[in-house]
Amino acid sequence: MPMSARSFSRAAVLAAAVALIAGLATPAHADTTTQRQRDFAAAAAEFGVPENVLLGVSYLESRWDTNAGTPSTAAGYGPMHLTDLREAGAATSHHDEGSEDPRGDDARPALHPKAGPTTPPQGLQTIDEAAQLTGQKAETLRTDPTENIRGGAALLAKYHAGKTDWYDAVAQYSGATGDAAQTFADEVFDTIKTGVARTTDDGQQVTLAATPNTTVKQHPGNPANVECPRSVTCESVPAPYQELPNDDYGNHDLANRPTSQKIDHIVIHDTEGYWDNVLDLAQDPTYVSWHYTIRSNDGLIAQHLPTKDVAWHAGNWYVNAKSIGVEHEGFAEKGTWYTEAMYRSSAKLVGYLARKYDIPLDRAHIIGHDNVPGTVPSTIAGMHWDPGPYWDWSHYFDLLGAPLGGFGRPGSSLVTIDPDFAKNQPVFTGCDTAGQPCAPRGSEAVVLHSAPDETSPLLKDVGLHTDGSPSTMAVSDVGSRVATGQQYAVAGVSGDWTAIWYLGQQGWFHNPRNARVAKPAIGWVVTPKPGLATIPVYGRAYPEPEAYPANVTVQAITPLPYTLSAGQKYSSAGTVGSEYYSATTFDVADHVVVKGKLKYVQIQFGHRIAFVKADDVRLLPAF
Template sequence: MSHTLARRLAVAGGAGLLAVALATPLPAQAQPSDQQRQQDFANAAKEFGVPVGVLLGVSYLESRWDYNAGTPSTAAGYGPMHLTDLRTAGVVTNEFAGDTEDPRGDDARPALRPKVTQPAAPPPSLQTVDEAAALLHTDAATVRSDPAQNIRGGAALLAEYQRELGVRSEDAKEWYGAVAKYSGSDDVAAARTFADEVYDTIKTGVARTTDDGQAVKLAPASDVTPDTKQADALGLRADAPPATECPKTVACESVPAPYQELPDGDYGNHDIANRPQSQKIDTIVIHDTEGYWADALTLAQDPTYLAWHYTVRSQDGLIAQHVPTKDVGWHAGNWYVNAKSIGVEHEGFAAQGTWYTEAMYRSSAKLVGYLAKRYGVPLDRAHIIGHDNVPGTTPATIAGMHWDPGPYWDWSHYFDLLGAPIKATGRPGSSMVTVAPKFAANRPVFTGCDKIGSGNACAARGSEAVVLHTAPDASSPLLSDVGLHGTGASTMDVSDVGSRVATGQQYAVAGHQGGWTAIWYLGQKGWLPSSTVVPATGLVATPKPGKATIPVYGRAFPEASAYPANVTVQALAPMPYTLAAGQKYAVGGIVPSEYYSATTFDVADHVVVRGKMKYVEVQFGHRVEYLNLDDVVLKPAF
């Protein structure tokens, strides 16, 4: 008998019970096809002696019970129980390696070039599929690909963790320690946060239909009060709470980025500032790391490179703060955006790993909601943006801008967690719409998830992105993006945002035909199914009478006369797009013209240049852009 089997025998209390624990799943009873996953949870819970509410709660916090087309999460997790296998998931790199985007995005300083780093070894906690497979006497591929076996594997792991703690009980409140260990956390605060979220879910209950059409329900159990002291027996790190800018409801640690002087007058890896007294923080930028947690933290601590404000870990939602929010991180590739934003990185991959854990979504939403309230940042898609929505600074930088967190980040669910659901705000026939596809049912077939530009189809799965066409016909070509492709059409490559809109973004309506709606996009009419948008209200910007075209800008810099003699004037640099008379674009807000001059290590030399010009932020394409307020008329959309 193997050591694992011997341990299982001890907890089962006899060979007879052990045989039950290692048996194949219970025979399926006659039931509706959409109830199979509910039955799989019930069978696995009974087989391994795990309270079914605990099993459902853990799975919900990992995957929301979804199958995700058998693809790995951004933390190498598979199936409803998020069993992890690093051998088959994302390629380890970092978000800024191998491309041309200058994350600082400031013409007044030398470009910060991409840096190739040697990735750290992934932690053992991200390799749970093998232990689960051993407990089930099967192979890793089966546990990854078969939802029922995946659920059995998760139940087996929870039972094993419970046995290791020496707790014998079928009461859900006695499983807190096992749930905390399932998080994979290496510190007790993060493990507790994960377990607390699971038990909050158990108390409130939840019901939903999964991405593959399974109806699953966790009935509320408001009387379940777990024994939280069990987490102390896990032997995890118990560091003193660090000084961070995080809400109390998340696990947050300080991993500070160094502000350090370097040779040849250079310095890194962020800029000292005094926000919001010096400049208003009006944007929060959502990123993904394109690598694992350890590598992201190593990069943020490199004094010769770059840093952002926060990183969120996938497996348990642990947050690390690197840069104080008063200071300016180098993360968005656009200095105007950097100077007025907070950057939040999320462990994972925009393409090779295609879904984000519920633990990460919840922790991130709590952080972003806290920051938005603290700094008065509106909870909308003009101010809570992806890195893929940040504009290039000049025509030359457009093609190198990033596209994370990618088309598989669920903006609709994220805004639900923020308490600002994306929904209709206008009447039918409104001249403005909000993009709002049904995530699970919206399955555009992108290419290149294995390797950008490969042309190989990605797995068909839910997406927040809707593709635009040149005519009200799904077989018509995609739009062109002159900044990305010149006169060529955009593609379905997962990284190509030239003819793509995102959930929550708002656009001015340009027409209707059949079941299609046209919107103004990059100076063109882009067509999308009317079922993917809802009516909205707000302001639209259009050129003033008499102006045939007006310039579009990627940053809201001041007029030349606003700069003091000791600060180099920053060119306004119009973008290569055309905004012609008659076209309209949804307004995200009116913003001041500002330039934060920070080119030396000595903070005393830093100065905010403010101009008389004002700009209008508009949703011009997939990315936001800026218009001179003097060039436009603002009109209400009903």
């Protein structure tokens, strides 16, 4: 079939662009791992966009990945994050699902809010405009990386029309306005200034060469009433502290942290809803609360509560009273991916908070909602599991300046889970349809087996699967799964397989010499004291009964339904004091922080953290 005039013109432009950067036309045997680099060069030449600008924008959206043609948390597709809400669809808030009580306090009636479905924002539909500019169908732009890059270049060129420089076009590409758009553009041009190179999720080698003389505009600063670093854009969207009928109140508790209570954890969540609807929920006095929400497309941060106050977010009152909750616009259940703009903004915020409150930058203290333990046996099955197995903890900690793994000697009795995110692709199910495989993609999760054999059953989690059945590969099932950055004591080695202690069992994972998914670590482990055959494990570190004043109801110290037996070892995150924040009335004068003499040790017991009494265990060095 003869070429059309349009096809011939496009082919000529592509050839000229490649010749421009390579000095000659690309031969037929060209390295296929650099095709994406050539696609960026060709699209930049075709639409008159500086190649480094096109690369910089794409990096801040997707890090040049394709993500198997699946949508981001902001309905964006492909390396250029072209948005298509028709295809991505809507969702409901994860706080509406399951049986978890977000507050997680036995002293107050359980809170089970119902918010209903969220409405996608109308602005997330750039793929139609890209389709008009390129002559390609939306489906092609979603799934074909080459055409997706052309679509993004065409949009940038259109946004640049009539402008004096590319900064404003980049800001417009973010989909944001005002300071948030400027922050996105600043991040893009800062990336251009420093340069970056990486291998993408589909094996493409892409490089953005550093341009040291690139100008980055100074951020104008944030409102005085927000707690945020200057390098991000924050706004205040306050959550109400309001008295309600029937002696009720919402949607958080006033406190005076860290003077009254030390803040030990930052909990990473995803919203399972779009930005506008989630912010509406944060302002509902009958609903739940958290401290911050971060927007996907540009990294804008909204602060809802002062960090001194206690939010109702993690499903465990002890953790709530000792943590800061950070929600990220996203959908763990759908298996969507998180934008680089969000990762960077979140890492800057969390790094700032960790420094402010002296919170260690490790996976025992920067935890996901999926790492928060159930409070008592009956609450385990209902605990939430966001941000899910597709949150890139390794990259996140790189951005925090606290890389994970690689700090122990070979043969150490302690390991840090640290798979190659792009190459590690467990076949989870249920992202879109129950029981159906999720799209293949990189993951931070490593699955455990009951024997050193891929065909052996997964481990049993008697709290999550009360009928005694093994765990499953459902994306929401964390019963036989470890996560990047978590540390575990080695229980055995068999060929290319390593076993760790996990929920009272030996959990085996494939750990071949040429593709390690766990690295030697240095730290401390706990084991039962001599003479104790088993010791109880707890989901919260509550005080002894004698510590409570007469006007405060004593909280039961209830063990979880697991066994920690003699000879087993678990990674320690340090000793913590026992504490309970009694806050069940609207009148702050009635609130009391109860601190006991009882001491606990936080351990990595399964996928979730847990606590054991310090008097029950020995602390041993592991190296």
